[in-house]
Amino acid sequence: MPEPIPVGSVAPDFVLRDQNNQEVALTALREKGPVLAVFFPLAFTGTCEGELGYIRDHLPQFDGDRLSTVAISVGAPPTHKVWSSSQGFLFPILSDFWPHGRVAADYGVFDDVRGIPNRGTFLIGSDGAVLFSAMVGPGEARTVDTWDAALGAIPEL
Template sequence: MTSPEIAVAGPVPVGSVAPDFDLRDQNNRRVSLSGLREKGDVLVVFFPLAFTGTCEGELGHIRDNLPRFADDTLTTVAVSVGPPPTHKVWSSAQGYLFPILSDFWPHGDVARSFGVLDERRGYANRGTFLVGRDGLVRYAAMVGPGEARTEETWTAALATRS
């Protein structure tokens, strides 16, 4: 649950159609949710900002356990309002081999469509969504910027794979 001072709509509910997106990754390549879904399920991980400790820890967890988060039928992407050049430097330094997507412009539109944009602060809360190949949200959770996702969040999200 978010604190009252954080202005967000709330995460897209389980069972609803996930909003499609088309964003640039850290290598400036276009990545769409619909294109990723052709391969299988997609874990969409929103994070506030690059170069911050909690974000590095969470994405480092994905990096260190990549076989759990990416295989022939699952793709994991991380999304933040930062621009692709920032994500390029950060992902290279941290060894992130999964797409880090830029929701830079229009600023925060994808986070807003998923219901996780903190309008007052201008960046996403920590939203976690498992989107099935059929485009339906199978898992949705959100915690605020100061809170880290727990192992239970990752386990619960991955348990909903189709």
Template sequence: MTQATPLAVGADAPNFTLKDQNNEEVELASFRGDKAVLLVFYPLAFTGICTGELTALRDNLDTYQNDHVQVLTVSVDSAYSHKIFSEREGYEFPLLSDFWPHGGVAQAYGAFFAEAGIANRATFLIDKTGVVRFSEMNGPGEGRDPAAWEAAIKEL
């Protein structure tokens, strides 16, 4: 298995435009100067660990998304899959589709697990100027601790 290397703290976050679960385009640069972005890559919708992590975001959304921070989640699933997933689970934050070019944004962030064609569990906190202030990555079967995200947000 080839281990990807996630984008490092201090790096400029690559801009992207992806479609959300409502088939609306979301551009990372649109938050620049206004809000930091908590960018959460996950392998696949409807899977146990992924659902658990996104549900933790949903249940504590005011901790991670507010006037200063926007949550954006990304997987290789289609926008149509994300629509059903978000409706079923009550996710009100953007679920972005990195479907085509397949995993292109995950690749730009060093978060793509090429052997499986999915994103690793990578999280980045991008400040208002577009600089990565927090970076972590776990493999597909390894859950993350959202307390680390909360701590990184508090440090902004």
């Protein structure tokens, strides 16, 4: 199984398209503060819906003055558009479609046998440093403890 990039690493930069086909750049998000990058395998799957549903249901913790959250998978923007609309996901769902899984590979969470990312969770500071890093493998779900630990790594203002 791949190894996620560790805490203290410089987060690889990326520019990906969201569910509305708009470019989203990590550097631009970091200008507003820390960024939580949440890699997930595929849209329209129960575990992924549950995990991103947790973010949706607790959105003030995940998106506001202190934090921006993006979810990243290998699905195409039109697929993410339909899925995010049906699920009420208001945060960016980014497409790592082409080159296929490049950003997930840069973060050490791409499963090149299955062609999808593992569930990687990274808190990236405004300076680009990785402040939190965790990954669970295929068939495993992130727990509330993972979300709490990631949010707990946000620097105090």
